[in-house]
Amino acid sequence: MLDIKFLRANPEVVKENIKRKHQEDRLPLVDEVIALDEQYRSVLARAEALRAQRNAGSKEIGALMGQKKLEEAEAKKAEIAAMGEALASLGEQEKELAAKVRDIMRRIPQIMDPSVPLGKDDSENVEIARYGEPVVPAFEIPYHTDIMESFAGLDLDSARRTSGNGFYFLMGDVARLHSAVLSYARDFMIDRGFTYCIPPFMIRMNVIEGVMSFADLQDMVYKIQDEDLYLIGTSEHSMIGKFIDSINPKESLPQCLTSYSPCFRKEVGAHGIEERGVFRVHQFEKQEMIVVCEPEDSLAWFDKLWGNSVEFFRSLDIPVRTFECCSGDLGDLKVKQYDVEGWSPRQRKYAFELGSCSTLGDAQARRLGIRIKGSNGNYFAHTLNNTVVAPPRMLIAFLENNLREDGSVRIPEILRPYMGGKSELRA
RNA sequence: GGAGGGGUAUCGAAGUGGUCAUAACGGGGCUGACUCGAAAUCAGUUUGGGAGCAAUCCCACGCGGGUUCGAAUCCCGCCCCCUCCGCCA
Numbered sequence: 001m002l003d004i005k006f007l008r009a010n011p012e013v014v015k016e017n018i019k020r021k022h023q024e025d026r027l028p029l030v031d032e033v034i035a036l037d038e039q040y041r042s043v044l045a046r047a048e049a050l051r052a053q054r055n056a057g058s059k060e061i062g063a064l065m066g067q068k069k070l071e072e073a074e075a076k077k078a079e080i081a082a083m084g085e086a087l088a089s090l091g092e093q094e095k096e097l098a099a100k101v102r103d104i105m106r107r108i109p110q111i112m113d114p115s116v117p118l119g120k121d122d123s124e125n126v127e128i129a130r131y132g133e134p135v136v137p138a139f140e141i142p143y144h145t146d147i148m149e150s151f152a153g154l155d156l157d158s159a160r161r162t163s164g165n166g167f168y169f170l171m172g173d174v175a176r177l178h179s180a181v182l183s184y185a186r187d188f189m190i191d192r193g194f195t196y197c198i199p200p201f202m203i204r205m206n207v208i209e210g211v212m213s214f215a216d217l218q219d220m221v222y223k224i225q226d227e228d229l230y231l232i233g234t235s236e237h238s239m240i241g242k243f244i245d246s247i248n249p250k251e252s253l254p255q256c257l258t259s260y261s262p263c264f265r266k267e268v269g270a271h272g273i274e275e276r277g278v279f280r281v282h283q284f285e286k287q288e289m290i291v292v293c294e295p296e297d298s299l300a301w302f303d304k305l306w307g308n309s310v311e312f313f314r315s316l317d318i319p320v321r322t323f324e325c326c327s328g329d330l331g332d333l334k335v336k337q338y339d340v341e342g343w344s345p346r347q348r349k350y351a352f353e354l355g356s357c358s359t360l361g362d363a364q365a366r367r368l369g370i371r372i373k374g375s376n377g378n379y380f381a382h383t384l385n386n387t388v389v390a391p392p393r394m395l396i397a398f399l400e401n402n403l404r405e406d407g408s409v410r411i412p413e414i415l416r417p418y419m420g421g422k423s424e425l426r427a
Numbered sequence: 428g429g430a431g432g433g434g435u436a437u438c439g440a441a442g443u444g445g446u447c448a449u450a451a452c453g454g455g456g457c458u459g460a461c462u463c464g465a466a467a468u469c470a471g472u473u474u475g476g477g478a479g480c481a482a483u484c485c486c487a488c489g490c491g492g493g494u495u496c497g498a499a500u501c502c503c504g505c506c507c508c509c510u511c512c513g514c515c516a
Contacts, residue, residue: 049485051484051485061497062446228505378475
């Protein structure tokens with residue numbers, strides 16, 4: 001959410017930003033919200049003046065009562081009571097206008113970083129880096145479910161009976177590999193100075209509203225019946241929510257946290273659960289990294305967070321490339337975003353979106369009231385998040401890239417301690 | 428989930444319908460004085476949001492409603508904390 005004062009002062013900047021995002025349908029919102037805000041402030045001024053009058057009058061009544069001048073007090077009471085209707089109506093208008101302004105402001109996207117490439121949709125995202133040697137094996141790589149099943153590691157049929165499509169049982173070594181990857185990811189981030197956290201897996205709506213755009217919310221979030229609680233789609237939401245309504249001393253920043261959680265997503269959006277297997281599922285687990293920092297540091301942190309992802313996948317010998325989200329594909333709250341994609345030897349292309357690194361500028365901080373104590377007044381912090389690793393999707397890339405012709409899977413050195421010392425999986 | 432108690436600034440805490448909200452009282456922090464320096468002492472200072480060019484004003488006593496000329500104070504709903512009981516990994 002933008003600052004209304006900023007929008008008022010720079011309507012053209014805001015409009016240009018909307019155009020770059022190819023959200024022309026939202027252009028009229030800018031003038032609309034300026035007009036509404038104008039009305040709001042005028043109503044506010046009148047309401048406040050009236051309140052000031054009432055407060056002064058009420059104080060007088062108190063004084064008159066004290067002096068036992070009851071008649072005068074009664075007269076004054078009647079006078080103020082007569083203001084009641086005007087006051088109530090102004091108060092009503094004030095609330096209504098404020099809500100309208102807020103609702104529109106929520107639909108006006110965050111100003112992107114100038115470095116974001118222009119484009120209309122995900123087809124125009126820009127490749128910015130590749131790491132690792134993409135291997136094209138001489139033998140056929142089976143579909144990931146077949147690889148997993150060859151180790152008796154996946155049972156989708158049972159999951160369909162217990163929970164429906166989009167769920168899975170991981171079994172045996174594949175399940176162990178899943179845990180191993182998460183444990184390794186946790187330690188990888190701890191080694192980089194991040195504090196390990198396990199957050200709540202359910203959060204309240206006011207927190208969700210602070211961290212997500214409205215569209216995402218509808219398509220992602222599972223609600224708990226009869227409770228103001230929602231299953232988290234990512235621990236980012238709990239972790240950023242942790243800082244709600246806080247004023248943070250400068251010395252406490254940056255906050256660098258790495259969190260583990262299961263993630264629950266309806267996946268109602270574009271694709272739904274169509275891919276067979278465990279690529280797109282309603283439940284997965286994720287190690288995440290988040291940073292809350294000074295505004296001037298956020299772009300530097302963005303690069304560092306992205307660097308962590310690249311290093312992580314290189315340490316597991318999975319070739320990756322990085323795509324930058326173009327203007328038209330960038331979420332409303334985001335200032336800049338990189339997606340990290342893993343190589344698929346089976347499909348012979350970078351087919352797996354393994355992670356997503358974003359800086360949200362002050363968008364989440366503004367909505368949640370995450371401030372930094374300044375010597376001349378407080379200001380909003382910046383927030384960032386990035387995936388460390390999210391299995392079981394990541395296991396697909398892992399298995400494809402480490403599969404040998406004889407059907408065994410090599411375990412990279414670094415994961416072996418987490419796999420009981422095993423150097424390979426064999427059926 | 429049941430019963431009881433509670434939620435006021437940086438902390439403890441007073442205030443139970445007006446002259447008590449920057450908010451008593453106490454502690455902490457910061458600034459200054461004294462000191463070679465420190466302790467002790469003394470003085471000053473120390474919430475957040477909003478409107479306005481400004482003077483200034485408005486809002487906030489866990490959150491949201493209500494009663495009232497006026498609510499921290501009375502009423503209703505919700506959240507959180509503590510104690511006891513129940514339940515549970």
